[in-house]
Amino acid sequence: MTRFDLAAHRRKLRDQGHWTDEHYDDFLRRALQDHPDKLAVVGDRASGVVRLTFRELEDRIARAAGGLRKLGVGKGDVVALQMPNWWEFVVAVLATQRLGAITNPLMPIFRERELRFMLGFARCKVFIVPQGFGSLDLVSTARLLRDELDHLDHVVVANGTGPDSFEALLESGERVELPPAGTPPVTDPGEASMLMYTSGTTGSPKGVQHTVNSMVNAARSMTERGHLTNDDVLLVGSPVGHMLGLAAGVLLAIFNRATMVLQESWNGRHALELIDEYKVTFSGGATPFLADLVREVQAGAPRPETLRLFLCAGAPIPPVLVRQASEVLGTTVTSVWGMTESLASTMTEPERAGQLSATSDGRPVAGMQVKVVDDSGRTRAAGERGRLLVRGAQLHIGYMGIPPEDTFDAEGWMDTGDLAYGLADEDCAGYIRIAGRTKDVIIRGGENIPVVEIENLLVEHPAITIAALVGYPDERLGERACAFVVAENGASVSLDDLRLWMDEKKVAKQYWPERIEIIQAMPRTPSGKIQKFLLRDMLQS
Structure with missing residues (x-):
C-alpha cells in the first residue's frame, strides 16, 4: 500500500514554485534596505507604548538571538512563548527563527495543567512569559514548571527585572546579526520551525508542526488575495498565541514589510482609537472582534475611515454582520477558512465579498486544494455535503510525535474533520461552505475547546457520574459550552x-462550561454512544 512521502511532498511544492525557501530574515533585510526608519512595530499596552522602526526592531532581534544562544538555544531547540500581544513576542519569534530553533507560541489563557503537558511534550528548553499581564501569575507557574521539568532550563520574564528578564537577555552582550543575502538559514525552510498546539478530540492537544515555507506561503496568499502592500498598516488584535494573530497579523506584516500595531488586550472601543491614530487599513479576527467594532460605532464611536479590509475567520460570518461592516464601518469583510493545520486555505476575494463572504468560506488560494468527499472517498457534486479534505503548500508537515503517514493519505490529503459543500452556482465554482463537523469540537470565539479533556475532568467530580459537553449558539462568541450531567445518586x-x-484543576477559564443541565440519563445509541445531537435539541426546546 502506497503511503505518504514527505520528502516527495516537499520536492513537489518547490518544483511548483509554492515553496520558495525565503526566510523571515530575507523580508527584514529588504525592509532595512528600502525603509530602515519606517515604523515596524507599535506595542500598545497598559504600561506604555513602544514604537520600533525596522532598524530598531532588527537591533533587538540580533540582541535577543544572541541572548538566547548564550542560554544554549540552537537548531531544533524549542522556545515557548506564553505572551500577550507585546513587542517582545515579535522580537522573540524572529530571534528564535534566526537561530534555527522551533518557536512554540502558547495562549496566555493556559494554566498549569495545560502548560505541564505542552512544555513537557515538546521538551521545551526556554520559556518566555510576561510579568504583570492579566490576573494569572504566569511567572510563578513558569518557574514552578522549570523546577519540575528536567529539560526546561530557563524562564525569561518579559517586562520583568533581574537576571532572568527579557531586558537582561537583550543586554547579554551577545548578538546574532542579520546574515548576508544568500546565506542559507540554519534550519531548512522545509523543516519544522513553528509548533502550535490544537485542541484534540481524543484528549490531549496535538502539536502542529509548520515550516517557514508553509507560513510564508500563507502570508503570500493572503497578500495576493487581499491586495496588501507595504503601505498597509495592520492592527493585530487577535491573540498572537493563536494562529490567526500570528499568521494573519505578525508574520503577514513582516512579509509585507508593513507596520503592525499590537493591541495588548482586545477592546473594541480602544481598537477603533488605534485604527484612527495609526491609520490602520487591515485587520483580522474571529467574528466577535468584527461584531464589537460594529457595535461600538453604532453606539457612537467615530467611524474608522481607513479600515478597508477585515479578514474574518474561525466561524461562519452572519450575513447581517457583513452588511453592517460595510454600512457602519465602511469596511470590506473577506471570509477565510483554515485551521491551525492548514492556515488560510480558502479566502473570498474582496471584489466578491459583498456577494460571497456571508454565504461561503472562500475558494482555495494559490498552492492549496480542497475537495468534498463521501464516506467512501468519492468526490461529491456541488451542493452535496460531505467530508472536507485539504492539501497543499500551507498544510503542516505532521503532528509532533506522530508519523506523517498517519495524518495524510498517499496523495497528501488531510481529513479536516469539517463537513462542507461546494457552491452549486456556476459563477461560484470552487467556493466552499462549511456545514458542520465530523469531530466533537466546540469553537468559542475562535478558540477550540478540548471537549474530551473537559468531559474527563467533569467525571472526576465526586458528584458527577456521567458528563457530556455540547455547544450552544451565542450571538457574540459563536458558541458556548453546556455541561449535561448525570449526578451521583441524586447529589x-x-x-x-x-x-x-x-479552577481547582487549573483549567483555562475559556474552557469552563458556561451552562449546566442536570438529566436523569444520557440519550445513547444501541452501541452506547451518547447522542449529542439530542442534547443540542434539548437546549433549543
Whole structure:
C-alpha cells in the first residue's frame, strides 16, 4: 500500500514554485534596505507604548538571538512563548527563527495543567512569559514548571527585572546579526520551525508542526488575495498565541514589510482609537472582534475611515454582520477558512465579498486544494455535503510525535474533520461552505475547546457520574459550552460547583462550561454512544 512521502511532498511544492525557501530574515533585510526608519512595530499596552522602526526592531532581534544562544538555544531547540500581544513576542519569534530553533507560541489563557503537558511534550528548553499581564501569575507557574521539568532550563520574564528578564537577555552582550543575502538559514525552510498546539478530540492537544515555507506561503496568499502592500498598516488584535494573530497579523506584516500595531488586550472601543491614530487599513479576527467594532460605532464611536479590509475567520460570518461592516464601518469583510493545520486555505476575494463572504468560506488560494468527499472517498457534486479534505503548500508537515503517514493519505490529503459543500452556482465554482463537523469540537470565539479533556475532568467530580459537553449558539462568541450531567445518586451539583472544580484543576477559564443541565440519563445509541445531537435539541426546546 502506497503511503505518504514527505520528502516527495516537499520536492513537489518547490518544483511548483509554492515553496520558495525565503526566510523571515530575507523580508527584514529588504525592509532595512528600502525603509530602515519606517515604523515596524507599535506595542500598545497598559504600561506604555513602544514604537520600533525596522532598524530598531532588527537591533533587538540580533540582541535577543544572541541572548538566547548564550542560554544554549540552537537548531531544533524549542522556545515557548506564553505572551500577550507585546513587542517582545515579535522580537522573540524572529530571534528564535534566526537561530534555527522551533518557536512554540502558547495562549496566555493556559494554566498549569495545560502548560505541564505542552512544555513537557515538546521538551521545551526556554520559556518566555510576561510579568504583570492579566490576573494569572504566569511567572510563578513558569518557574514552578522549570523546577519540575528536567529539560526546561530557563524562564525569561518579559517586562520583568533581574537576571532572568527579557531586558537582561537583550543586554547579554551577545548578538546574532542579520546574515548576508544568500546565506542559507540554519534550519531548512522545509523543516519544522513553528509548533502550535490544537485542541484534540481524543484528549490531549496535538502539536502542529509548520515550516517557514508553509507560513510564508500563507502570508503570500493572503497578500495576493487581499491586495496588501507595504503601505498597509495592520492592527493585530487577535491573540498572537493563536494562529490567526500570528499568521494573519505578525508574520503577514513582516512579509509585507508593513507596520503592525499590537493591541495588548482586545477592546473594541480602544481598537477603533488605534485604527484612527495609526491609520490602520487591515485587520483580522474571529467574528466577535468584527461584531464589537460594529457595535461600538453604532453606539457612537467615530467611524474608522481607513479600515478597508477585515479578514474574518474561525466561524461562519452572519450575513447581517457583513452588511453592517460595510454600512457602519465602511469596511470590506473577506471570509477565510483554515485551521491551525492548514492556515488560510480558502479566502473570498474582496471584489466578491459583498456577494460571497456571508454565504461561503472562500475558494482555495494559490498552492492549496480542497475537495468534498463521501464516506467512501468519492468526490461529491456541488451542493452535496460531505467530508472536507485539504492539501497543499500551507498544510503542516505532521503532528509532533506522530508519523506523517498517519495524518495524510498517499496523495497528501488531510481529513479536516469539517463537513462542507461546494457552491452549486456556476459563477461560484470552487467556493466552499462549511456545514458542520465530523469531530466533537466546540469553537468559542475562535478558540477550540478540548471537549474530551473537559468531559474527563467533569467525571472526576465526586458528584458527577456521567458528563457530556455540547455547544450552544451565542450571538457574540459563536458558541458556548453546556455541561449535561448525570449526578451521583441524586447529589446536588451547580454551575458554581463546576467553576470551582475547573479552577481547582487549573483549567483555562475559556474552557469552563458556561451552562449546566442536570438529566436523569444520557440519550445513547444501541452501541452506547451518547447522542449529542439530542442534547443540542434539548437546549433549543
